Amino acid sequence: MTNSEQRPLSVPRTRRRRTLCMTALLAALVGSSAGLSVGPAHAGTGGTVEVTVDDVHSLPVDGVCLDIILPGKKNSPDVVVANAGPSGADGTPGHISQANVGAGSYIGRFRDCGSTTGFSSFYYGGTYNKAKAQPFGVTDGGFTNLGNQLLLNFGTAGSISGKLLDASNAGIGAPSVSVQAYTSTGTVLLGQGCSNENGDYSLGELPDTVGGIKLRFGKGASCSNDANFVHAWYGGTTYGTATNIAVTQAGDTLAADVTLVLVTKPKVSVTSISFGGDSNNPVITVSGSGFGSRAPKPKPATRPCGEPDVAGNGYDYGNNVVFWDTTDAAGWQVGFPGDCIGINFVSYSATQIVFTLGDWYRVPANVGQMLLVGDRFTVRIKGAPLTGIVASIG
Numbered sequence: 001m002t003n004s005e006q007r008p009l010s011v012p013r014t015r016r017r018r019t020l021c022m023t024a025l026l027a028a029l030v031g032s033s034a035g036l037s038v039g040p041a042h043a044g045t046g047g048t049v050e051v052t053v054d055d056v057h058s059l060p061v062d063g064v065c066l067d068i069i070l071p072g073k074k075n076s077p078d079v080v081v082a083n084a085g086p087s088g089a090d091g092t093p094g095h096i097s098q099a100n101v102g103a104g105s106y107i108g109r110f111r112d113c114g115s116t117t118g119f120s121s122f123y124y125g126g127t128y129n130k131a132k133a134q135p136f137g138v139t140d141g142g143f144t145n146l147g148n149q150l151l152l153n154f155g156t157a158g159s160i161s162g163k164l165l166d167a168s169n170a171g172i173g174a175p176s177v178s179v180q181a182y183t184s185t186g187t188v189l190l191g192q193g194c195s196n197e198n199g200d201y202s203l204g205e206l207p208d209t210v211g212g213i214k215l216r217f218g219k220g221a222s223c224s225n226d227a228n229f230v231h232a233w234y235g236g237t238t239y240g241t242a243t244n245i246a247v248t249q250a251g252d253t254l255a256a257d258v259t260l261v262l263v264t265k266p267k268v269s270v271t272s273i274s275f276g277g278d279s280n281n282p283v284i285t286v287s288g289s290g291f292g293s294r295a296p297k298p299k300p301a302t303r304p305c306g307e308p309d310v311a312g313n314g315y316d317y318g319n320n321v322v323f324w325d326t327t328d329a330a331g332w333q334v335g336f337p338g339d340c341i342g343i344n345f346v347s348y349s350a351t352q353i354v355f356t357l358g359d360w361y362r363v364p365a366n367v368g369q370m371l372l373v374g375d376r377f378t379v380r381i382k383g384a385p386l387t388g389i390v391a392s393i394g
Helices: 014-029
Strands: 047-055 064-069 080-084 095-101 104-112 136-138 143-151 157-166 178-183 189-194 200-207 213-217 252-254 258-260 269-278 281-289 321-325 343-348 352-357 376-381 384-389
Touching (some): 047 064, 047 136, 080 104, 104 143, 136 143, 178 200, 269 376, 281 376, 281 384, 321 352
Parallel strands (some): 157 252, 157 258
Antiparallel strands (some): 047 095, 064 080, 064 104, 157 200, 178 189, 178 213, 269 281, 321 376, 343 352, 376 384
């Protein structure tokens, strides 16, 4: 799998992004208003459960249903004991009420029950993990008030797209950097993802909140180059000084390019790089200081792309050792998810590292993308970069 075959890392994580989004919003905004309130008993069989649902704009919403289900493990089937809703059916905005619920302990699941609001289904307490849902009790003849539950209205969602650039490589994208979207007030996380191999990112399902969205880059999601770059805010240096980006309903807002600065660990420097062997099997020698007396451990400990049967494919060394041919982009960069070409160390010392590229470098898909004289490259050792042009190779 080459870099050109990778999908943008921010796109396929919709489920995860929604989970983090809803959890952060509810933890920050629902608070004590979602507490349990068990009132005086009244005649009848079972109890009554009530809740009021609002959207992220703090307005009551209709067309949302509440499924009352049994607690269970994360991926276990939902056992529904009662259905309540839609909200607003009794004429009270956002109100849901369900009577005759048998006594017991339950959790709730909210969903769009046929309206056009587009609310996503999730469990009471703001999570997609059923095991972490907030339980509530129902007593025979009792009344349980779940308070106000805040939902995200994906029907008014938009997206923000942009590009992250690497300050050490003019015009070259910064790959696998976390991008986080926050509300303009209250620092509530709305969504996150990673830039792709070209530095491009796109965050979808963002609400068109009043005041816009603020973006933060670096450290947050599981993007393996997070630690390589100094974190930054879009248009500012802090949350307070960051620029608000307006989100258009069902539209995409293009943000300006952002240039990120690498973090270089103290006493680590890269002074030169040379290329031996030939284009079919280059031997790469990196000179400098502060590399450490022994090679770092692979990240992960398996072969890239989980190919243990490819003995010559080398390992991925994450942020500690990165080599990237930026001209042909053949997919030889380790350090962010998706690459299948690893590194094999020939030797490793505090002042010199010699390595070759794994067997996946030579697969037919890479024909025509081999390392050639004139190619622009970047090498990073523990965050310390060196950029240049291949002057000679055998």
